[in-house]
Amino acid sequence: MEAESKTTVSLSKSGNGGDVLSERDEARSGKFPLTVWEVMAISGVVLGFLLGLLGVYLTMPTSDYSFLKLPRTLQDLQVLRNDLESYTRDYTLQVLVGYNLVYIFMQTFMIPGTVFMSLLAGALFGVIKGVVLVVFAATAGASSCYFLSKLVGRPLVFSLWPDKLTFFQSQVAKRRQRLLNYMLFLRVTPTLPNTFINFASPIVDIPYHIFFLATSIGLIPAAFVTVRAGITLGELQSVGDLYDFQSIAIMFVIGVITVTPTLFGNKSES
Template sequence: MAKPGSSGDEQLPSNEERGCEGIRSRLPLTTLELFFVSVIFGMFSITLLCIYITMPSVDQKFLKIPRTVEELRTLTEYVSKYTDSYKPQVLAGFCVTYIFMQTFMIPGTIVMSLLAGSLFGIAEGAALVIFTATAGASSCYFLSKLIGRPLAMWLWPDKLRFFTREVAKRRDYLFNYMLFLRVTPTLPNTFINVCSPIVGVPYLTFLVATMLGLLPATFVTVRAGVALNTLRSFNELYDVKTVGALFVIGFVSIMPAIMSKFQSQDSDRSHSS
């Protein structure tokens, strides 16, 4: 990995120069890397199986990620029967499932956030989602630190090049930039989780920006889960007003860095004059 002061293109792997077609024509991971991923995947699967066998008889048709609001309502009604008597197992199952999905870039975490609001209310549900989302993002970060570079170059070569340049330009206020990305839907969270270690975002910056940046969207989603009966479609979660509000919050989070940069430039001009 190149040093922070180098240009964005220099931080990319040398095989980028061979073109995207050459990269996409082969599997991006080696046999050893695939084995490593399989072991981690197996550990998550065994943990979920252990939680499953400690529960009473469960109808297997409910063991899937809902694709519609109606399926989510049905799942919520079913799981809520076990929440009081088997709350530790339900919490453990929720946490492991959410972290597992985040680690391996499996879609559906928004549905899990809605489920948390439906089952546990706003306060407990939001705390649970923030914890699991941050833990899952961290798990994905460290997994990507080991094997993510070839996968990211295989999936998002152009977007990774852009992200590399943007991070290199914003080293002086990287936390504010990462916080802005987390609050706003500028870049997908999955992409940020995988590519942050590749472009040199320190873990502490990644961790705190993730924890704080996910708060607004988490509140919106969990609150919608509490009022699940009034929700007609997942598309209603992030309408124009909600997305606009997230961008406003994002710009507020990055404003101190922008102001500091302008003040520094004014100070440099006054000293040179």
């Protein structure tokens, strides 16, 4: 009886045998989920990004930069592209550093709108350079989110996505032997949101090398589709035009191929 009273509350067990959610997480779910130390850690990361952007700004020529803002519509993106084209030719390094800082910041803190940043990469740098840039920035941003979540993310994941966390943990536990295939499948297909995968992966004990490989490889198809569309930015009427039937079919086939070894592995083990 005494042992039962000391049992921690958890949604499920991780592959390494640790609790995904402890009794402390359960107790904190009804109030602000972060401690003062955790808020300070997040604030320090935000400050680091802001200082980096300030450094980029100070190295640019004196000009009117009122056009610089996170694009929320295709119209915003077209204005940003038109104004940045000349700066990209003359100040390529500063634009690249600024682009990466903004993209990684958005990925780290799960800020919507990275699809517009991917379109912008295509419009400014073309397909090949744009895909390389987007995959690099997206992988770096996802990695930043992974380590931030490893540091302070457990109570936030529980507060934001308790049901998805339960599902994700159960799927990871069943596919430990072929985890890379499963993570590639998740990256290629919209089974789970990428923002959730980035934040929840360290909580369910997905090793970083698996996370990194699946992210850097699995994001290539979507990055190619989006960057290619950025070249013909003026022809887009909505973000929905990015994913035509052919693009969706190709990504679905890739997703099936990546997960097939996992499915056969599960059958052989049962």
